[in-house]
Amino acid sequence: MKADVRHVTDGTYLVHGSNTNWVILKEKEGDAVTLIDTGYPGDREQVLASLAQVGSSPEAVAAVLITHAHNDHLGSAEYLRGTHGTPVYLHEAEVPHARRDFLQQVSVGAVLKNSWRPGVLPWIVHAIRSDGLAQLPVGTPQAFPRQGALDLPGRPVPVHTPGHTDGHCAYHLPGLGVVISGDALVSGHPTSRIQGPQLLPDMFHHERARTVASLDLLAELDGDLLLPGHGPVHQGPVREAAHRARELALKVR
Numbered sequence: 708m709k710a711d712v713r714h715v716t717d718g719t720y721l722v723h724g725s726n727t728n729w730v731i732l733k734e735k736e737g738d739a740v741t742l743i744d745t746g747y748p749g750d751r752e753q754v755l756a757s758l759a760q761v762g763s764s765p766e767a768v769a770a771v772l773i774t775h776a777h778n779d780h781l782g783s784a785e786y787l788r789g790t791h792g793t794p795v796y797l798h799e800a801e802v803p804h805a806r807r808d809f810l811q812q813v814s815v816g817a818v819l820k821n822s823w824r825p826g827v828l829p830w831i832v833h834a835i836r837s838d839g840l841a842q843l844p845v846g847t848p849q850a851f852p853r854q855g856a857l858d859l860p861g862r863p864v865p866v867h868t869p870g871h872t873d874g875h876c877a878y879h880l881p882g883l884g885v886v887i888s889g890d891a892l893v894s895g896h897p898t899s900r901i902q903g904p905q906l907l908p909d910m911f912h913h914e915r916a917r918t919v920a921s922l923d924l925l926a927e928l929d930g931d932l933l934l935p936g937h938g939p940v941h942q943g944p945v946r947e948a949a950h951r952a953r954e955l956a957l958k959v960r
């Protein structure tokens with residue numbers, strides 16, 4: 708198994724899983740990494756392969772950071788926590804979501820109502836095959852241990868960008884000009900015909916209006932490399948990417 712790992716900039720890797728991305732931040736020395744998101748449950752072998760390909764290992768993951776607790780991002784978090792004792796951190800508003808005290812994810816019924824849209828049927832077939840309907844709650848998810856930059860490889864700064872889910876967070880690497888945007892801002896999706904910065908289709912957002920408002924928070928972040936939860940890396944000012952997604956979102960309505 709070889710994972711699709713792209714080296715984006717100093718110690719920063721974007722990995723394309725089966726339909727979803729994750730990010731690895733590696734220290735200059737040694738094998739310690741921060742893993743941001745973990746793909747679908749069915750992507751586990753690719754997660755493990757990607758760690759090996761950057762010269763790391765599951766034991767060397769200092770922490771798993773999750774942008775939001777949807778099944779295509781949370782997939783292997785509980786596996787890593789249960790097997791290796793890796794701490795799993797999220798925004799405090801997302802912690803109960805990761806425990807599955809509640810679920811803010813599109814239902815199969817809602818997706819099927821949209822199945823006439825291009826790409827939706829193949830997407831849901833893939834999601835089912837990747838165990839996207841399996842609920843794999845995290846046993847003891849934790850809120851970030853501190854404000855501001857986290858004391859982890861890459862020194863990521865969580866940025867609360869609610870709407871897609873209540874506790875959705877982007878992660879900013881100010882020194883490298885990188886924004887890891889999760890599902891608050893993507894650059895493509897199998898159910899979208901548009902390429903480039905955009906929001907996911909409406910049905911995927913818990914609160915669409917808040918998701919649109921959070922684009923203004925992303926627009927304030929200094930950076931020119933956008934690593935989204937879905938789609939390829941986007942090069943160019945993150946501010947402009949957020950503005951483009953906002954324009955498109957307002958036009959679609």
Ligand SMILES: [Zn+2]
Nearest residue numbers: 775777871890
């Ligand atoms: Zn999502």
Ligand SMILES: [Zn+2]
Nearest residue numbers: 777779890936
């Ligand atoms: Zn997603």
